[in-house]
Amino acid sequence: MPIRHLAPTASGEDIAAVLATDGVAVVDRLVAPALMDRIRDELAPFMAATRTGPDEFSGHRTRRTGALIARSPSARELVAHPAVLGAVGKALGHATNFQLHLTQVIAIGPGEPMQTIHRDQWAFDFFPFPNGYEVQCNTIWAMTDFTAANGATRVIPGSNHFEDRLQFGESDTEPAEMEKGSVLFYTGSLYHGGGANRSDAVRYGVNITYNLAWLRQEENQYLAVPHDIARTLPVDLLRLMGYARGAYALGYVDDLRDPIEVLRPDLAKSGLGDLAAALDHVQQVHPVGAETKR
Numbered sequence: 001m002p003i004r005h006l007a008p009t010a011s012g013e014d015i016a017a018v019l020a021t022d023g024v025a026v027v028d029r030l031v032a033p034a035l036m037d038r039i040r041d042e043l044a045p046f047m048a049a050t051r052t053g054p055d056e057f058s059g060h061r062t063r064r065t066g067a068l069i070a071r072s073p074s075a076r077e078l079v080a081h082p083a084v085l086g087a088v089g090k091a092l093g094h095a096t097n098f099q100l101h102l103t104q105v106i107a108i109g110p111g112e113p114m115q116t117i118h119r120d121q122w123a124f125d126f127f128p129f130p131n132g133y134e135v136q137c138n139t140i141w142a143m144t145d146f147t148a149a150n151g152a153t154r155v156i157p158g159s160n161h162f163e164d165r166l167q168f169g170e171s172d173t174e175p176a177e178m179e180k181g182s183v184l185f186y187t188g189s190l191y192h193g194g195g196a197n198r199s200d201a202v203r204y205g206v207n208i209t210y211n212l213a214w215l216r217q218e219e220n221q222y223l224a225v226p227h228d229i230a231r232t233l234p235v236d237l238l239r240l241m242g243y244a245r246g247a248y249a250l251g252y253v254d255d256l257r258d259p260i261e262v263l264r265p266d267l268a269k270s271g272l273g274d275l276a277a278a279l280d281h282v283q284q285v286h287p288v289g290a291e292t293k294r
């Protein structure tokens with residue numbers, strides 16, 4: 001099954017519709033290549049200081065540089081891109097809220113073999129989530145062109161519906177080839193892996209992932225982004241980073257306070273604060289009184 005490519009005008013709903021069936025979609029040229037160059041420039045000193053991976057899965061010839069919200073103001077545009085948030089909101093809309101899971105440049109160096117084909121949701125201690133219950137929605141933005149030769153992500157379209165814990169070889173997969181500024185979307189249930197880099201140049205991708213807010217985040221945003229920087233960020237971005245309660249009560253601070261108040265006391269509310277939105281959602285999904293009306 002080929003990887004479906006969508007035009008940059010695709011809506012979040014269009015993208016989510018492809019993800020529901022195939023588990024993967026590429027939106028071509030969603031941002032200008034110049035934005036990707038800016039992000040690369042902002043991150044250059046951090047990438048230069050990053051060591052290669054400590055194990056085979058991380059990649060002995062691969063560098064993973066994180067904390068992009070703190071280190072690259074331009075990367076925040078990718079994290080909060082409206083088409084991405086629209087698609088993720090739809091793909092993960094069965095839960096009360098979602099959050100940022102991790103931000104990471106993945107620089108696959110020449111000579112790196114293909115990564116083991118896996119599901120990203122295995123990060124949750126291999127919990128067997130029910131088929132169709134998506135817990136994670138991911139993006140990889142091309143910061144260089146992605147080609148079969150330089151390590152374009154290998155994916156198995158439709159494998160979001162497969163059994164869990166399967167093993168695959170390269171010939172079972174397809175390369176997500178795309179131009180710089182394009183973005184690969186894939187669900188946490190999709191079998192995929194970083195491609196072998198058989199070229200003589202580094203493949204740079206910006207991996208930004210999102211998960212249900214009742215699960216733990218892979219990258220700890222509270223510690224990765226210094227509070228002096230966090231205080232300057234837009235409230236919507238802070239909420240996405242996890243300065244909000246997950247579902248009804250997860251992550252509150254001391255006397256049931258909204259965690260954002262710790263950074264921004266000016267946002268303190270005496271009422272429910274962010275819980276109001278969570279409760280609205282719960283009311284829509286499980287209307288109170290529905291049991292008795294039946």
Ligand SMILES: O=C(O)CCC(=O)C(=O)O
Pocket residue numbers: 106115120140151152153154192193194195205
């Ligand atoms: O870099 C890539 O293309 C994919 C990497 C990946 O799937 C992972 O590290 O989980």
Ligand SMILES: [Fe+2]
Pocket residue numbers: 118119120192193
């Ligand atoms: Fe992965």
